[in-house]
Amino acid sequence: MLTHQSQIHARGRQALLHEPAGGDPDKLTLVKALGSLVWDEAGKEYIDCTAQAWSNNLGANDPRVIEAAIEQTRQITHARPTFHTPVLLELAELMVSIAPRGLDRVGFTLHGSMAVEMALKLAMRNRPDAQHIAILHDAYHGRSLTTMAASWPHPGNVFGVLQPRFLRLPRPDLYRPRANLTSAEDTDLSLQLIRDILAKGTEGPVAALIYEPIQGNGGHNVFSTRWHRGIREICDEHGIMLIIDEVQTGLGRTGRMWASDYYGIDPDVLVFGKGVGGGFPLAGVLAKRRYAKFLAGDDQLTFGQFPIALAAGLAAVRAIIADDLCARAAENGKYATQRLLEMQQRHPLIGDVRSPGLMVSIELVRDRISKEPATTESHRVFELAQERGVIFGESRYGGLGNLIKIKPPLDISREHLATALDVLDEVLTIVEGEGQERFHDH
Ligand SMILES: Cc1ncc(COP(=O)(O)O)c(C=O)c1O
Structure with missing residues (x-):
């Protein structure tokens, strides 16, 4: 049974000029933000590694x-x-x-x-x-x-x-x-x-x-x-x-x-x-x-x-x-980059790790020699991470689509950053496993 409010939201989604007809089922409705966290309308909490289009350099709602x-x-x-x-x-x-x-x-x-x-x-x-x-x-x-x-x-x-x-x-x-x-x-x-x-x-x-x-x-x-x-x-x-x-x-x-x-x-x-x-x-x-x-x-x-x-x-x-956020970005960026470089040793999907500071991305490839973009795999990483309460950035536009972006607020706590990277590690293992299954099916 839909509540009165969710009925209004459903009609609102239909009314929006910037939505695909019928609304994008993947799109979250955010109701609250604080620091590096956001909450959706169901009350679920997420670590936001996008800083909302990389805009909340200072954590949200300071x-x-x-x-x-x-x-x-x-x-x-x-x-x-x-x-x-x-x-x-x-x-x-x-x-x-x-x-x-x-x-x-x-x-x-x-x-x-x-x-x-x-x-x-x-x-x-x-x-x-x-x-x-x-x-x-x-x-x-x-x-x-x-x-x-x-x-x-x-x-x-x-x-x-x-x-x-x-x-x-x-x-x-x-x-x-x-x-x-x-x-x-x-x-x-x-x-x-x-x-x-x-x-x-x-x-x-x-x-x-x-x-x-x-x-x-x-x-x-x-x-x-x-x-x-x-x-x-x-x-x-x-x-x-x-x-x-x-x-x-x-x-x-x-x-x-x-x-x-x-x-x-x-x-x-x-x-x-x-x-x-x-x-x-x-x-x-x-x-x-x-x-x-x-x-x-x-x-x-x-x-x-x-x-x-x-x-x-x-x-x-x-x-x-x-708050010396430049120094915080440098420290957090160094930590994230080191962890990603370590993950790259174990995860063949990670083709490249990019920084500097807390402008961090990984490029996912199907093969490290040909560097073929792992586009569907990247979207899967994004989806599985979101299910687990971490929102990463992805590049969906114009034929791109194999980057996972990690650009949270510069003052993200070490605990939240570590959790986000743990989730990334976990979902990369899952997506690489799915790739293996597909490989054996053929
Ligand atoms: C480098 C750069 N320039 C300009 C813009 C446009 O900014 P806005 O979306 O606020 O118009 C963006 C937005 O992503 C950007 O990344």
């Missing part, structure tokens, strides 16, 4: 953030961008103080996608003669019309007619370097190809090159310091604005405040989002002072400087600093 948001709600909830609010100015001052050196201007908005668009607009405002903006293969920069076009190709894209065209540049692959090359050679070749494209493959100047210091949604693709240095040199040679998209890597995730600090990158513009809001929608752009500011009307959104999100962000960033 009382400092909640109190700051409530207090702000009592004062003023909304001020249009033609006015300042105290939280806007205080967070501006704080963000500039923690930014990589030289980034001393900041703008705010509510979503990572809109922050990326802000950065692209800043590039165009500053180089109006340029006709191109460059991105990397396998990039992910969001889901607005523009940032979607700046991401890896969308299967069956129906939006193309209204999307800008980006200059798509090759990238090295440290796990699957181009045929017969070492990963260092693949990096050098990619840099050389980019130089060739900029010299002979484009018409007119390039305003900006945007990339993620670690590609997140495109497959947890890590780059070497050599690559980051090479890209900076290329941008300098061509007068290209270098935009680093740290929506996913920023605010302590890598064990440093920014991946730019971790890899020694010198961005001209840095995009932040996700973890900055402490669970509230907040994102923005940091930029070098030498760039012209936006003119009135260039980038004003009604809720772009939303005081409640800014107050939550101010409290979250202060807490990230006070």
Whole structure:
């Protein structure tokens, strides 16, 4: 017998525009979150290794953030961008103080996608003669019309007619370097190809090159310091604005405040989002002072400087600093990575273990030599872990699908992290056993 409330929920599921017809039976309805834990409507508890789209760098519902948001709600909830609010100015001052050196201007908005668009607009405002903006293969920069076009190709894209065209540049692959090359050679070749494209493959100047210091949604693709240095040199040679998209890597995730600090990158513009809001929608752009500011009307959104999100962000960033979450991410990441490397000795499915910090993933493969992606096996690992009360991230989109992502809040307790990894160990054994059975059946 369905209760009245569950009947309403069932009708709500049918009504949602973003659900497949009839609703996704796998989708949990979350009712509560605290730290690294979430609870579904049946009261079942889960360890959340996704930090809700890698956004709760500070554990969910931190009382400092909640109190700051409530207090702000009592004062003023909304001020249009033609006015300042105290939280806007205080967070501006704080963000500039923690930014990589030289980034001393900041703008705010509510979503990572809109922050990326802000950065692209800043590039165009500053180089109006340029006709191109460059991105990397396998990039992910969001889901607005523009940032979607700046991401890896969308299967069956129906939006193309209204999307800008980006200059798509090759990238090295440290796990699957181009045929017969070492990963260092693949990096050098990619840099050389980019130089060739900029010299002979484009018409007119390039305003900006945007990339993620670690590609997140495109497959947890890590780059070497050599690559980051090479890209900076290329941008300098061509007068290209270098935009680093740290929506996913920023605010302590890598064990440093920014991946730019971790890899020694010198961005001209840095995009932040996700973890900055402490669970509230907040994102923005940091930029070098030498760039012209936006003119009135260039980038004003009604809720772009939303005081409640800014107050939550101010409290979250202060807490990230006070609790030294960068150090926590580094320690927890080291522990997780060591355990995963140890599991890799026993589990043939684990092809590769990736970090740094608490930006951790494993790539599952059917064979360590051919590196054939173990896509169905990965989804099975995800499902079995969820049954056992651990939610891992998975990459389901665009032909990917063989990554298991372990990116919980940076302050996850060692006990919860250990439990999550124990469950992973257990379900990998089960899935490998199922593979053996399938093998013998044939
Ligand atoms: C690197 C990167 N940039 C931009 C975005 C878009 O952020 P949002 O979903 O808040 O618009 C994401 C989201 O996953 C991201 O990972």
